[in-house]
Amino acid sequence: MYQKLRSFFKQTFDIRDGEIFISLLMQMYIFLIITVLLIVKPTINALFLSKLGADHLPYGYLIVALVAIISSYFYNGIIRNFSIKTVAVFTLIGFSISFTALSALMFFSILNNWVLYFFYINVALFAVLATSQFWILANLVYNAREAKRLFGFIGAGAIAGGVFGGYLTSILASLIGNRFLILIAAILILCCIPILHKVWGMRVSKLNTYVRKQRKETLKNSGESSFKIIVKSRHLSNLALIVGISVIIAKLVDFQFSDFAHKAILDSDELASFFGFWFSSFNVIALLIQLFLTNRILGVLGVTSTLLVLPLGIAFGCLVFLTFPELWVLIIIKGMDGSFKQSINKAATELSILPIPFLLKNQAKSFIDVVVDSIATGIAGFLLIFIIRKLDLSTSYITVIILLFLFVWILLIYKLRETYFNSFRSNLQKSVSFTPDAMKDFKKETTLDSSIRILTSGNDDEILVLMDRLDHFKMKPLKQYILQLLDHSSIKIKAAAVRQLYRYDKGTASDKVQSMLHIPDDTFVLVAMEYLVLHTNLKDTDIFNTYLDHETDYIANAALLCLAKESHTNQKIGVKYNLITRIESIIASLQESKSDFRKQEIGEVLITIAYSGKPKFYSVIWQYLEHPDSYVVMSAIKAAGITKDEQFVEVLVDFLEFKQYRKTVIKALKNYGEEITRTIFKYDREENISDKVRKYIPKVIEVFKTQTSVKMLFRLLTSKDVLIRLQASKSLSTLKRGNSSLVFNQRKINNRIFKESEFYKKTISSIATLQLKLDSSKLQDEMLIDTSTSLSMAREQLIEILNSQLDQCLECIFRLLSLKYDKTDMEFVYYGIKSDSREAQMNAIEFLDNLLQIKLKSTLLPLIEYHILETDNEFIKRSEFLHISEKRCLTLLMKNRGKKIKLATIKVMRYTGDSDYAKLLIPYKKHKNIEVQDAVKQALFSLIKSKIAV
Template identity: 25%
Template sequence: MKFLSKLFNVKEGEGQPFFILFIHFFCFSAMGITAGSARDAFFLSLFEKTYLPLMFVAIAIVMAGVIPLYTKWTRGRDLTTVIMFSAAIFGGSLIPLTFMLSGWIIPLLYIWVEIIIVLSIAQFWLLAGEVFDARQAKRLFGLISGSGAIAAMVVGFSIRPFVQTFGSDKLLLATTFFIGVTAVTAMMIRPHRTKLESGSTKQSATRKEKSKNKFDSYLIAITIVICSMAIVSKYVDYQFKIIASNAYPTPDELVNFFGLFYAVTGAAGFIVQFFLTGRILSKFGVLVGLIILPLAIFAGSIGFFMVPVLAAIFIPKFADQVFKFTINNTTIQLLWLPAPPKAKKETKPVIDGTIKAFMEGFAGLSIFIATIYFSVPIHFLSIVVIAVAALWIFYTFKTKRDYVNALQKAIEKRQLNFEELEVDVADSAMVATIEKTLCADEEVKQLFALELIEDIPLTPWAKTLNELFHGENKKVSKTILKIAADNSNVISDDELMATLQNQDLAHIAINVAGSRKLSAAVPIVETYLSDDNQELQITAAAALQMMQSEKVDEARKLIQEKMSSADPKIQAMAIRHLTEQQKILTNDLLIEFLENPSEITSNSALDVAAKRKNQELIPAIISNLSNPKTLPTTRYTLQQFSDDFVIPELISTLEHEHIDIDLLRGIVVILKVYRST
């Protein structure tokens, strides 16, 4: 785990859930590749391939019905149980289908595989969202999704020897194996799941806003870009598969080719995602991020129109497979960021779901009509691709202009929320806009900008942040010191050493020195053990537990004395500084503080419990529902845990024969909250 921590920036306590989700996504991706390759090969080799466009239509129609039914069926159910039950159905159904590959079973399999892939990916991201919070997600989700590219390379290159040994029809059994592993990993991740607070305060503040126009010009531009991508992707996919099936007529040959294709695109996607996406967006902005994919498809389709061979159609399909799921997907996420919260909530599911699915179905129907009723040659379909790609390219320029305007408005209205962004990427326009806000003379604007960027890499603003840190505004300096705790590019170790001597910033600087394990700072931190300020004493004692200090035992004794203090304020101060110090503030001791009659002590213990998210703390947390002064903090803390752990414990407490009347009222109140969410 230490190796993971250094290589991937996986912090203490994150290693095990990170590894489990990494394996889960690897197996999901492997499942998609084996099942997708098999279903395409079977349909194109063993069925009438002229009906392939109708499969696009059928999938759009079926998914429009399946997703609402699935959502209704899974609402209120334990996600791990849902995943395991789904895996049993998905895997169990593929085993008999392996031995029934003929006639109407083949198009049925084609649609069924799509249902499996779509629902499985939705389940994974829901599961991952319950394991890591927004800040952890930005740091880890990109790494976890990188296992998909690794799976594409490993499984793609393994398909040929597998098929040579067992035959292409047995690929569905391999798919079943990977589905089974995802069920196991879903069960293994259960103890790490949490219930994250639904909606931040920044979001709730904007809920009452009225959206005058759901689809303004900016959202229309986004819609056109997404619809163009959907149409072009289906046309290119159809051309690629038909030409490939002509070149490789047998199922085994076709599966081998698809496996090689996924391996090559997986390797390319890995390079683009981890080495190019961030650099391109930070240097050139969303315009380049948006335009790469349509330009590549535009150029490749011109080539295929002129020379209709597999090598020519390989280019636009390669571009679609590599860029769509890497830089293009990341850029689309950035486009949604400045959209008004209410409009985003109402329109994003419609655009990404209903409208996109409709356009994919429309693309399939138009291909079928063109090829069957008008006998249009396959390479002539590239005319449509070229035309739509040209429209797509045109609208990328408009989208970029609207994005900059929307970004500025969002910052002015304080509607920008980076917690909704799942990647650690900042484009050039965003960097420039936030830079301008940081450089404003108004403290309120500066603090808001700092709040915006606290959960994303600070390097683009390192110079400005450093200048502000050394400025006269102490509130701004304190905020920068907090958010730059792990970033020595903003505040160097030497600057931190100097800050330790500053009484106004010392308590924060000591914490930062401890988190950085800055050995050079140990002598200075040790001097604060005898400071007149008790908060500085406690802060120093807690920090020295993470540093190589000869006075670590003295520091531990001091902090234990403070925890045993008769003054609840001093006790609370000590507890809050020991969130990560589980050897000193054990969970058993934390439970004692949670059950302490002082609301000051209990509230500080609740703050620690909310961060630790340990299930054994839940009964003691619930006991605080009896006190109106601890009720709000208790409610927030319980919301950090999965409903599957909290609700049974609440019900169990209700069943106690001699339950306190105040506790009963508190539980009833919190159960109403759970019922309404």
Template identity: 30%
Template sequence: MKRLLQKVINIREGEGTRVGIMAGYVFVIIASYNVLKPMTRSLFVSKLGLEQLPILYILLALVVGVVVIFYLRVSSNRRLDRLINGTNLFLMSNLLLFRWLLGLNVDSAWLFYSLFIWASIYGVLTTTQFWLLANHLFNAREARRLFPVLTSFAILGGIAGGYFTRFLVKQIGGTANLAFVCMALLATTIVLMNLAWQHREPSVERTRRAQPSPPKQSFRIVGEVVTLIRNSRHLALLMGIISLTFLVVQIVDFQFVAFASQANAGTDDLTGFLGFWVSTMSVLALLFQLFFTNMIIRRFGVGVTILFLPVALLLCSVWVFLSYGLISILAIKLGDGAFRHSINKVGTELLYLPISTEVKNKTKAFVDMFADRFARGLAGVLLLIAYSWMGLSVAQISLISIVMISIWVGLSFSTYREYVNSFRQALAKRRINADELINVSINDEETINSLIISLASRNERQVVYALKMLESVKGVELIPPTVPLLEHPSADVRLHALHLLRQQKDSDLKLWPNVAPLLYDENVEVRREAVRFYATYAKDADEKLAEWLKHEDSRLRGAVLYYIAEKPKLARKLLDRRLMRSFLKDGRDGRIQVADAIGILANQNYNSFLIELLEDSDSGVKMHAIRSVGQTHDPRFVSILIENLGDRNYRKVAREALAEYGDTITVTLSEYLRNERLSMNIRSGIPRVLSLIGGQQSVEVLLDNLNQEDDFLRYQVIKSMNKLRARFPNLNFDKRVDAALLDELKKYLRILAALHVTDSSNGNGSNPNGSSLLARVLQERLDDHLDRIFRLLGLRYPPRDIYNAYAATISQNRRIRANAVEFLDNILSNNLKRVLIPIVEELPPEQVLQQANGLSDVEFHCQKEALEALVFDSDPWIRACTIFEIGKCGLIDEFRAVIAQAKKAEDSLVQETASLVLKQFA
């Protein structure tokens, strides 16, 4: 049974517990919301009447968005498990308060408005938190397989919640007591969330996808999307039909609630009625999705798919207008429920296909934050005018829907024509990211035909691209056009063709004569995929694999070894140390195969082989061994990997391998980073490892090292934090950044003061080309400090804004620099403005230093004082240039003792410069 379930829903070994907990979590969350939904609606309509509903829709559009933005702002620096626990406990206390007020028979309008709006916020927050947690627990590849499973449980939860409400509302003492049911369900989610948190993997943090945009980024997205819509006809049409969908659906919902309130006299009856039909619509949507959606898309394409919902609603709206009653109202609501969440949703996702991933993400964020609420708010305004002010009946309101749907249908025809053109262009330019088609199945006939035609292209990249896209196609015969590609000259094409064939339901061992030659392919990935193909369809696969392990061709043996390593049970059956040792005798390729296999075996009994391979004289073998070490997560290898950060041949793969360990090694990395006896080549590589690991622990280690004396190491620390800030906007960068920023400004001012008196003494204050070597070096250091200052600002303010300000600051265009000054003047604190703006404005050094009076405790009155300070600088290059400047200026007698001491310095450059100066200028 367990094996059958794993095969049906594609759950792999080690994932079952996490998936089970998260499936239960989303089931309970959606069920609780579908209990609240009919409860709050029935209470509102029963107590306040239908006339208040349009006003409520308008308030919802205004309030929910503001609350969500506030929530994002408040939650941005909170640990996820604590955030979810705190939010759920807060929501439970809210439910208790509402139930208490309802028990007091409070009939004030504010209570029912608050309860309805609160329930809408509840739905947004709880589902958002669930998907945040899911993104935290599953990496991108796991999400591709498992998120559809979680979505299915969400649908089941919605079905259960509505029916639960219908059959229990009177059993538990009335509508108000459903609040207790929701509290119990919320308490269950707290237990499930904490269980899920305990089963998270340490290294998931670094691979999770983007967090929800912080408020300022969300507002920036609005401007960007508006610009994109202006410049893209396809996007403009798509936004039009999405907005009209929300608007019409809100009007239909009003008509349904209006009829329900008229047909059910009591609050409890209305609650049960709404709960029953909410679930029934979910059932219909699920059935339609399972049995009809793919068939309709495959047979009729996107053009017909996107017309299903508007045409159904148009016909039903006419019916409601002509014959208002139970059957017509149920028909229009069931049409909405059955089609909107099934065929229309899939059709809309397909319309997004020609749009690049970046634009698509921004557009969806725009829809979630603004378009949805604007359209529903507009529906509220129209209903307020038509129903409350003009006095139109519920049936007559269908006239508004008929007009809006007619526009919707017209836009759908235009959108489809634009979709076809856009898709062809996107296919030619490869703008669609095939790897990110997680929940979208391409079933449109024209789209599929375009992809199949692309398989005959002479452009290798276009063929590979089409093969990747076709992986999401279901129910279409793809074997005939794909088989010839097994003989394609490109290994990449052969690999993806073979992978596509292995996924086809109609594939079997009849294709083996075409596949068998690929067992000896020159490309290792193709050989491995050929073995996977055989193992997928052959009944005697285990016996054949055991036979191939002894094959005389080492390339085939290696491919089989890798496949077996992917299957833990099979590996325990067929592999042992003696067999593994025999592969090491197969030369370079054999040693690489062993290294790769051990990395995915997850069996410490074989890790000792990696010790040998890490010392291999062949750089390719060693590189594969390092990569596999990271996959093992064996703590014995951490120090070896860190040592390889100092070797430029292996530092990149060593960084990636260390990052695989995740948070488990952040303490160790911190110790190495602070170890001053280590080579700077090794220490400077550690911040980049931390940036790859991600997470708040990595941030804490980097923050603790902002005070590193070495400029280059400090730069690497700051740069790594910039990367983390860009990837994970919700990470917390505390006041240690402010302290580092202040320290960096002091160092800038110290160098500026030294440069000012040094250059002035040489008479080159206004002629940088005539400056001494020391002056030129000091100017370079000023530039470096300014870079670090702006990078630190990027940790406290929006990174993109700060980057643009920095680019403007170093521009030669005075107008652009003036814009940067204006921007910084508006966002920086007074203390920072006082120092930084004179620097950006390129005021004379004496004015900059005067403005910074009190920040810098260093003041040089003459060149000699500056040289006395610089000769002991922590930067060896500045020390060497200072010693040379002393000799050139004839000041050896004053600094003879210092120069003599410099001859014994640890840095060879300082030693040689001191010796040279004593010989040449003494």
């Protein structure tokens, strides 16, 4: 029976293990509070209206406001110095005593005007304080994601209490009298205390001791008043104004409803019964909404959009009332206020304060629920007294005032949307112990003062980074500081300074640079020589005549390389200085005595050969691509790229596997132009590129930074290999961030996100299927122990790869989301989800919940929750993660996945011994990838052998 009940709660209300009992207790707590309220409120309202009339209601509103403001001063001090548990217990006992006193006064008929005013205020304060304390407790018991799932269910208890209390009042008021009803209410209040103790013991007392102590101390030491806390927070300010406006409208609606009802029903008991019946009916509607609509509406619209439902509903009713000013229309308006407010709006309002840290939430919420509510009640009383009564206007004019306030209410909700979202962003950033790459980047120095500071007193790394940043700017005021760096002790900084001279007038510091040619550093001399050739008034012939045959090898080699570069566009100068002969001579020397050449010399020779454009020399480049020294290999790679010869493409692509050469290879491939991306794309489709190489293909395409690059990367997003898709999404994200002129098709992005989400779901299903088979294999016969062990290991390997692909797929999804939303936000969300902190995970999901479009949200959030709750086996039993047979699972993996999964899947098929798999594997004998072909042949041999043995 218990299992069936637990299953019912899970399926119907999405209540998970460990949440059912605590949620039922919380539901019972608020049920009792609202039951009591629906007993005492109709009773005291009926007595108040019968003896004093509706004209006194506005004065009651004003007095309630005044008393609440005064008492809030003491109440806030109590909240700061005592736990919410202690405060709630004393509050419940106090109101129980006061209601018992009211029952006694009614029994002895001691109900003068002052007594009625006192208990009218007393009931109003009970409605605010008791419910406020409950929701503070609820915000402490549940985190943001739990609250979004469970507040609807818990709130149903409040509505059920309204139904029960209202109908109880309606039935018993005429049978036993109001005085006995009030006594019953006083007893019911006390039943909340043991529930409160149980809830506190189950959840709150188990919070980390340090956290609880810190919270308490922070509250005690907080010198700020609740008012200052709210004013300093835009989010709390908007929320307070929304609550205030809603209370004003509620009071105006309540006054109209009470006034029309009082004129129609004169007897107090009948009026109490009328109020009880309709209040209960409103709560029945609210209960139905709460049980079947609230969670769905919150899930679809989000918290802030859900807040619009109540004001829009009241606005519709007011427009109808202006046409038909009758009681039945007011019943509809009051019904909307009563049913929506206690269901959809209540859940959304309580959720809207969740982003606020608990340390502030406790104090601020009490102020909003007590003081703001009471001030708003006073404002409503003021409007009724000084506008409606003093101007002797019909109560129908109240509707016009309500419509004006509704406009302000809706406007404030739109403002709250932004602050609510920003609050979760702030919480997420604080809870994630990670700084996204975007935050790590060296801040670009854009001001003159900061640039001068770095150039004059910065360390070597800072200077080099700044010099690199200045490549795209011509900053004349920095000229003297750049020239000073020519005397810097670092050769690298000297070279960077010479490169900066191109930004200034031709010939700047040419004498200085020429005098530095004797610095014994190949790289610097080459940079200096190139500057003299390209950006000075010195004649090229004078330079080449002076330095080509220089006795110092690094100067002669630099001059020869500059000659080769010049001849690349001006063949006459190459002929004039016998470039080909010089190259042949140096190659011959190189072949004869390799050991006599420094690696820097060899590197310059290779680059010189490349710029010569003579294919007959390219064999030398091939030769040094296999050299043991990485510097020489890197030079050969640069040379291969400079040639742009097709013969080097495949070997260059192979070099992508090695980290030390990767950047150089990408630059080399970039020399070939954009067409090289199509060639590489073709290699990838043939699946003959190594896995270690394939994942860097998107980086090659990315480097061109053109619209064609974007197009090609989108094509890579259709790859069967999730790793390729991940790398392509990273490259697209990089291009998006650095190139505002590029266009990224949002429809394609959405489609790819949905495809990745489908891939994620199918991977989960495959893991579940394989895990089930793996678990059952432990029960196999001992006679098959060897086969069983091999099969289990094969399944474990496949599951491990699939789990790895889940992580890659999730990251790919967030990279794609960064093409639609702010990249830094998405990085924070991703690392929040990956964090070990539960708070960070919940903030990340809630942030997404409020950011994503409805369709994306409904698709992604279940997957992300799976990733966080992947240890919960119950989660993957949900309908969205359908289980399939192992045969179907393996067939789909072979058909829709890349080489790595194919090889692991073939191994599982092989060790099953099921000959039916042979039919599935035969078509893959002609697969493009050789490794897959070999694995298929081995599997077919084993399967056929097993079949013969049988």
